Amino acid sequence: MTEENDAKGSKHYDLMVIGTGEAGPTIARRCRREGWSVAITDERSYGGTCGQRGCVPKKVLNGVAETVDRARRLKGDGIGGECHIEWADLIQFKRRFTGPVEARRTATLAKDGIVCLHGQARFTGRNELKVGDERVTARFIGIATGAVPLKLSIPGEELVATSDDFLAMESLPKRILFIGGGLISFEFGFIAAAAGASVTILHRSERLLKGFDPFLVGLLVESCREMGICIETDMPVSAVEQAGGHLRVLSRDRIFEADMIVHGAGRVPNTAGLDLARGGVTTDRKGIVVNPYLQSVSNPSVYVAGDANPRGRPLSPVASRDGKSVAENILHGNTVVPDYSAVPTAVFTAPVLAAVGLGEEEATMRDIPVTVYRADTRDWYTTRRLELGRSGYTVLTDSPKGRILGAHLLGYNADEMINVFALAIRRGLTLADLQEMDWAYPTAIHDINRIR
Structure with missing residues (x-):
């Protein structure tokens, strides 16, 4: 099948995929191999979060931080001298991994015969989209738009940086405060502390790293505090404000000062800009409402995969598997129910x-x-x-x-x-x-x- 133009000037495809991370290209390639006409788009650079703004660059930074931390722990036990992180050099090292991602992803998709568009996709009908200035119709639409930081809904929220900002900063601030006691705060807090920053983590409740074993979380918190990381629980943030050359965080009756504040309070499906209602795609507080086959319950032409899928887990291997499941269900009529029971x-x-x-x-x-x-x-x-x-x-x-x-x-x-x-x-x-x-x-x- 080939791409067609209809009477309204819209380009028609068998499949339109939104998102170029792990899930989207997996759906696109599988359907293209069956001879379908396929287009894909992204509002950001091609390659998604994992390869550019998530797991890959994070692990590069973590590897150096872990090496320095280990050298410090073993000082006097065979390790001598001082070991420290040169932040600017570390960021350059990271870019050797993230820099080529977009060009490689775009070239691979194009080589596979997939039409690569750029721009925010918005529904204009159940099977109709506007991508930038281009109108598109499709038999099936795959949503694989990833996740974004949830809204904090506090005064001064615009002063709070994201994990993207952290990974892109050219120099390391002296004092960094993380809002939220989840995975991002602990991982990035460890990197920053190993690099020499003063790190504080504020969490709104008593339970840190929800979803992980409380006994082991307690041991990890002990280790982090020994490293110098300040971890405060039952400390919901009520406001962030500028105070001269630094920032202030207000929580209960206390004030915390920092040079950078990072959002680590959770992420939600990145679907707010899609105009889902115009596509007849229903949502609830978790995101798009899907059946066990990751198909929209209200618009059967739409499937959801990866971090945009409220049934799954925000992990790259899960996104890739979601993509395979969705492709099979689109091609063969809902035959695969993803299994999330043993995902490490x-x-x-x-x-x-x-x-x-x-x-x-x-x-x-x-x-x-x-x-x-x-x-x-x-x-x-x-x-x-x-x-x-x-x-x-x-x-x-x-x-x-x-x-x-x-x-x-x-x-x-x-x-x-x-x-x-x-x-x-x-x-x-x-x-x-x-x-x-x-x-x-x-x-x-x-x-x-x-x-x-």
Whole structure:
């Protein structure tokens, strides 16, 4: 099938995709391989958040921060001298990874025969869009627009920087305050503190890093505070204001001063600019209302994937899998329901916090009988040889059969080890199955044998 022009001057495609991160191009390429006419657009540079403003640049910065942090911890144990981060050099290093992303993504899509447009897409009808000044119609529309920081709805919100701003700054401010006690604040706070900034995290409630095991979060908070990061809970921000050459944050009856304030209070689907109502696409407080096949319940021509999908999780592998699921459902009529039950995730600090599967609170709420294995492992060799300070685990198994249902790790190499547990959950393995393995020694993964 080929692109066509209708009587109104609109260009018609079999599929129009909005968003060029991980999910959008996956949908576009799969349908194009079936001979469909496909167009794609983005209001920002091609490549999406992960490759340019998220996981990839963050991990580049984290790798350097982790190296410096480790050198400092081991000073006097074989490491001598001073180790520090040159921020401008680090940002240049990051750009070696992010700089080529847009050109590569655009070239690859064009080579595949996909029409590459640029501009904000807005619905003008159920199967009609306006992209910039161009009118487009399509049999199917894929929304893969990612996520954006949620509105804080406080005075002075315009003074608050985003994680995008943090990753682009040429010099490091002396004092950085993060609003929100989630993943962004802990990861970027760790990087900034390792680079020499004074870091404060303010969180509105008592529970930090919601979704992660509270016992391990507590150990991570201890480690962060030892590093010099100030973490304040039950401290909702009521306003931000300019005060001379710095910024002030008002929270309860306290005032915090900083040179930069960063939004780390959560993200929401980036769909506000799409004029969804004109496309007959219904929403609720979570985002676009979709069925299990990621299809709009009110407009069956529309599918949603990636961070814009309220059913999924804001992770790049999930976005890619969503893209594959949506493509199959568009092509073959709703045959695939995505499975989010064993998706690992990690907080890249030092130590690393990682999780997959069921948590203890969720097990209790769902009345699932579990056996819980938990320990503080700061005295284990893996942790002591790096002077890491804190480590631990919480592992949940099915009480009747012993199958692994959830794993939560804090420590060296936890971001790699968690993948073994993810595979175990997917394949229905027991803890005994893992402990029968002859793991390489001495490695962090060998510590699985010590879980009791």
